[in-house]
Amino acid sequence: MVKPMLCFLSLLCLGSAALAESTSKILGTSALSQLEGASGGGIVPWATIGGYGSEGEWGAAASISGVQVDDFILDTGTVLVGVNNRLELSYAQQTLQVEELASGPFDAVIQQQVYGLKVRAFGHLIYERWPQVSVGLQQKYNQNPNIAKDVLGADSDQGTDVYVSASKLWLHALGGRNVLVNATARYTNANQIGLLGFGNADGSDYQLVAEGSAALFLNPHWAVGGEYRQKPDRLSSVDESAWWDAFVAWFPNPRIAVVAAYVDLGTVALWDEQRGGYVSIQITN
Amino acid sequence: MPELKRTLSHLCLVSVLMLTACAGQTKPDETLYQRLGGLQGVTTIVDNLLYELGSNEKLIGFFAETDIDRFRSKLIEQLCQVSDGGCEYTGDSMAQAHSTMSLDQSHFDSLVNDLIAAMDAAGTPVTAQNDLLSRLVPMYDEVMHPQRYLETDSPS
Ligand code: HEM
Numbered sequence: 001m002v003k004p005m006l007c008f009l010s011l012l013c014l015g016s017a018a019l020a021e022s023t024s025k026i027l028g029t030s031a032l033s034q035l036e037g038a039s040g041g042g043i044v045p046w047a048t049i050g051g052y053g054s055e056g057e058w059g060a061a062a063s064i065s066g067v068q069v070d071d072f073i074l075d076t077g078t079v080l081v082g083v084n085n086r087l088e089l090s091y092a093q094q095t096l097q098v099e100e101l102a103s104g105p106f107d108a109v110i111q112q113q114v115y116g117l118k119v120r121a122f123g124h125l126i127y128e129r130w131p132q133v134s135v136g137l138q139q140k141y142n143q144n145p146n147i148a149k150d151v152l153g154a155d156s157d158q159g160t161d162v163y164v165s166a167s168k169l170w171l172h173a174l175g176g177r178n179v180l181v182n183a184t185a186r187y188t189n190a191n192q193i194g195l196l197g198f199g200n201a202d203g204s205d206y207q208l209v210a211e212g213s214a215a216l217f218l219n220p221h222w223a224v225g226g227e228y229r230q231k232p233d234r235l236s237s238v239d240e241s242a243w244w245d246a247f248v249a250w251f252p253n254p255r256i257a258v259v260a261a262y263v264d265l266g267t268v269a270l271w272d273e274q275r276g277g278y279v280s281i282q283i284t285n
Numbered sequence: 286m287p288e289l290k291r292t293l294s295h296l297c298l299v300s301v302l303m304l305t306a307c308a309g310q311t312k313p314d315e316t317l318y319q320r321l322g323g324l325q326g327v328t329t330i331v332d333n334l335l336y337e338l339g340s341n342e343k344l345i346g347f348f349a350e351t352d353i354d355r356f357r358s359k360l361i362e363q364l365c366q367v368s369d370g371g372c373e374y375t376g377d378s379m380a381q382a383h384s385t386m387s388l389d390q391s392h393f394d395s396l397v398n399d400l401i402a403a404m405d406a407a408g409t410p411v412t413a414q415n416d417l418l419s420r421l422v423p424m425y426d427e428v429m430h431p432q433r434y435l436e437t438d439s440p441s
Contacts, residue, residue, distance in 0.1 A: 024343065024394040026401075054391035085390060127393065127425040171419035176412025219411045220401070 023052035023059045023285065025085065027220050028251045029125055029169070032259055033063035033282050036114045036138050036193065037078040037092030040165075041227045042245050042261050042278055044211040046182045047134035047167035049120055050090065051082035052254050052284055058083045065280030067263060071271040073097045074195075080116070088136075090116035096195050110195050111143040123166075131168035137161070140194040148197025152237045152269075155199030161188040163211075177216055180225070184211040191235050192268060200234045207232040215249070223249045241266030245278060257282040317420070318370030320413040327364045331357055333403035343395050347386055367420045379427040380434035388429055 031048040034040035039050030039061070051059020060081045067074040075097070080090035092114040118136035125132040138161040142148050145157035163186040173179040189199045189206045199205045209232060215225030229243040247261035261278040268274045321327050335357060338344055348356070359376035366374040376382065386392075397418070404414045427434050 024391045024398065026394060026397055054394045055389040056391050124390070124425075127390075127422055171422060172412070172415040176415055178415055 023057050023254070024054040025052040025059070025254075026126065027254055028217065028223065028249075028257075030059065030061060030082075030254070030257070030282075030284055032249060032257055032280060033061055033065070033078045033080065033090075033092075035065070035067075035074075035076055035092070035094070036116060036140075036161075037076075037080060037090035038116045038118055038136060038138070039080060039082065039088060039090075041182070041213045041215070041225070042247055042259060042263070042280065043229045043243050044182065044184055044213045044227050045116075045118070045136055045138075045163060045165055046184070046213065047120065047123075047132040047165040048125060049082040049085050049088045049118065049134070050080040051088075053082050054085050056084065060285045061282050063280055063282040065259075065278065067265075067276065067278045069263065069265055069268075069274040069276035071099050071274060072268070073099075086120050088116070088118040090114075090118070092116070094193075094195065109144070110147055112194050113141045113143070114194070115139045125167055126169050126171065131166040133164065133166045136163050136165065138163075140190060140198070142194055142197055145197070148191070152191070152196055152235055153201050154191055154197025154235065155189075155201070155203055155205070157197055159189045159194060159198030159204075161186055161190060163187070174216060177218060180213070180215040180217070180223070182213040185209075186211060188232065189234075191232070192240055196235065196238070196240075196269060200236065205232075205234050207234070215247075221251050223251075225249070238269045239267040239272075247278070255284055257284070316370065317368035317413060317416050318365060321364070321368055321409060321417065322407070323370070324361075324365070326407060326409070327361055327368070327370070329407040330400075330403050330409065331361050331364065333406045334360075334400055337399035337402050338396075341395060341399055344392060344399070347392075364417070368417060378434070379424050380431035383428045384431040384435060390429075393425065393429065 029048060030050055030052050031039045031046050032041060034045050035043055038045035039048045040046040050061045053059030058081060062079045065076045075095045076092055078090060078092040080088055082088045094112045096110040098108055116136060116138045118134050120132060120134045123130040123132040140159050142157040148154040148157050163184050165182060165184040167182040169178055169180045171178050186209050187206055188209060189204050191197050209230040211229045213225060213227040215223045217223045226246045231240050231242055233240040244264040245261040247259055249257060249259045251257050259280045263276060263278045265274040338348060362372050363374045365372035
């Protein structure tokens with residue numbers, strides 16, 4: 001999974017040099033690619049439209065990321081295109097690999113595909129008084145229904161998340177630095193973002209959850225921040241808890257962004273205290 | 286309870302990260318104008334900006350008919366005024382100055398990028414850059430939608 005993605009990234013890197021002059025957004029405002037492929041932080045989608053395409057332009061981004069916690073690894077490859085700073089289409093391929101010894105009743109691998117759509121409804125991240133507000137969809141297909149449904153008792157192997165995000169970058173906000181704040185409300189029936197299926201024995205069981213991010217730009221190239229993602233806990237077979245991260249992001253130029261984070265995924269399926277690291281590289285055209 | 290403890294420790298981590306930003310505070314009685322380097326600093330920023338615009342294919346066309354000497358001196362005056370340098374801006378209102386351009390967000394973004402590059406080249410500290418940008422950004426609506434302002438401004 002990671003190797004083809006790396007090749008793809010380097011291809012994109014080469015390609016992006018040719019397309020480089022056509023985008024205008026301010027450094028950092030493409031944001032990063034979150035786990036489900038949308039422009040955002042590491043785990044939370046933001047109201048940002050991915051890529052550096054401003055009005056009348058388009059931008060694209062691709063990323064690979066890895067989460068390694070005590071008992072499993074989650075690799076993700078994503079691509080997105082942002083059009084007119086208005087519309088974002090994204091795709092993510094996730095591979096969860098349970099460490100051999102811990103695997104218990106699970107297959108060693110769970111895969112999921114996520115197709116994303118996001119539309120900026122109104123506002124602008126920096127220029128307007130109102131925050132930028134976007135509405136998004138994430139259509140998820142879990143590739144291992146035997147685990148999700150048969151073993152864990154989920155209702156389905158596919159589901160749709162709907163979310164609304166509001167993001168604002170305040171200039172000169174804290175010690176003279178710029179601060180980004182994001183709040184997201186998500187309506188979802190996914191268990192562990194869908195990796196453990198959707199809904200439970202009682203049916204689809206959608207729930208509204210809250211997610212948030214805050215980041216401080218030390219300068220245009222470096223940001224530090226944290227994220228929180230509330231999770232439903234609807235499977236009776238296993239527990240689920242909120243996710244946290246604390247991250248450092250580096251935007252050396254508009255072509256590349258690198259993020260490293262400490263993540264705390266809490267209890268995931270049979271394993272509690274799942275903490276570890278997250279690294280992601282994003283290439284932008 | 287352990288959940289709460291963990292939550293608190295996360296919040297602490299985030300706030301410690303945030304506090305590190307407060308370390309480089311500036312002297313309270315210094316104006317932004319001074320932090321930009323006074324008249325010399327602002328002049329350098331504007332000259333650097335003109336240089337950036339000169340090679341900006343997206344924007345250069347807008348300046349084809351512009352009296353650059355006037356633009357330069359009015360912009361210096363305006364940056365001096367918004368940064369509390371004690372100048373009085375004597376140019377056109379932002380709505381008047383941009384009334385015939387029908388700019389879109391990509392033009393605005395592109396100009397902000399050029400201004401940041403101009404300030405970088407002038408050695409303007411990041412916090413002063415952010416401060417200046419935060420004082421210019423409120424003019425966005427007037428620059429982008431001049432018609433709204435000209436209608437209400439026009440003497441009847
Ligand atoms: C907050 C953002 C902006 C500020 C503070 C600003 C400021 C100014 C000032 C002070 C002038 C001189 C007015 C006068 O001659 O009396 C001016 C003129 C001009 N501005 Fe802007 N401007 C902004 C955004 C833009 C953008 C995004 C463009 C896009 C290309 C632009 C293009 C021009 C042009 C072409 C002129 C010259 C007009 C002429 O030939 O008379 N400005 N601007």
